[in-house]
Amino acid sequence: MIAAGTPAPDFTLRDQDGEEVSLSSFRGGKVLLVFYPMDFSPVCSDQLSIYQEVKPEIAAKGVTMLGISIDHSYAHKAFQEKLGVDTPLLADFEPKGEVARAYGSYLDGLGFANRTLVLVDEDGTVAWAYESPNPGEFPGANIIFDALV
Amino acid sequence: MSDLTSAPVPPIGPEDHVCGEGEGLIVYADLGCPHCAAAWAELAARPGGLAFRHFPVASKHPRSPALHAAAEAAGAQGKFFAMVDSLYGDRGRVDDPHLWERVERLGLDLDRFERDRRSAAVAERVRRDFQSGIRAGVAGTPALFDACTLVAVREREF
Secondary structure: OOOOOOEOOOOEEEOOOOOEEEHHHHOOOEEEEEEOOOOOOHHHHHHHHHHHHOHHHHHHOOEEEEEEEOOOHHHHHHHHHHHOOOOOEEEOOOOOOHHHHHOOOEEOOOOEEOOEEEEEOOOOEEEEEEEOOOOOOOOOHHHHHHHOO | OOOOOOOOOOOOOOOOEEEOOOOEEEEEEOOOOHHHHHHHHHHHHOOOEEEEEEOOOOOOOOOHHHHHHHHHHHHOOOOHHHHHHHHHHOOOOOOHHHHHHHHHHOOOOHHHHHHHHOOHHHHHHHHHHHHHHHHOOOOOOOEEEEOOEEEEOOOOOO
């Protein structure tokens, strides 16, 4: 997992609508990167749904939340609609998991990212990062707010 | 803005909805959640007290906020758990006309129910439970706590 204090690797990925999104475009604001294994899995569904419920409170802290997984934009779109969430979901699809690897979140052998939260500060530095002990559990939203104090 | 940083589950207090007697467990549950519905009969029938706390995940279950508000409004007329039992017992009929049928069946005052379920006080009451669950790290429903320690969640691979 990437360490706090290091520059956050920049990336450009397509979102659920096929639009390119670059981390560097958020410079001047905080970004919370939410790496998760895959669209439609039960735990990922719970994770993104619960984060959605506190998204206004996260936004009130000046933080933009972005989900990232190895799924394609089309899958992201369907997942977003199924869950009723509006968090942008970015496709780390090709090369598969390249961004997750850059952040030390990719799980070789499983083929997807572990649940990893990375808070990037206004100047593009990793301010905080958290990795779940395993992909079967996700960090409660309280963990995010602890990092934003 | 609410503080959503980590905090232990609040102990059972006078504002809680508690069924049963004796040492209590606390469950954070979503009235729109099929897993909660499946677990509810067993949970409610177990010996000891059980405090029900609201944890509606609206993005996943769009009717949940309305159902939790309905339970609170029924609770204002002494029928909280009767409404919870009813909602979990018949998950396919949760639109407003179905709620009104339940209100009639439970012998509640419909006008008062309608007023109460749309009130700011009820929304605040539900939100307060939800936020205490967030602060305790609830990451899925039902989440069962014993003496403020998480004792049971659904197990899933990922």
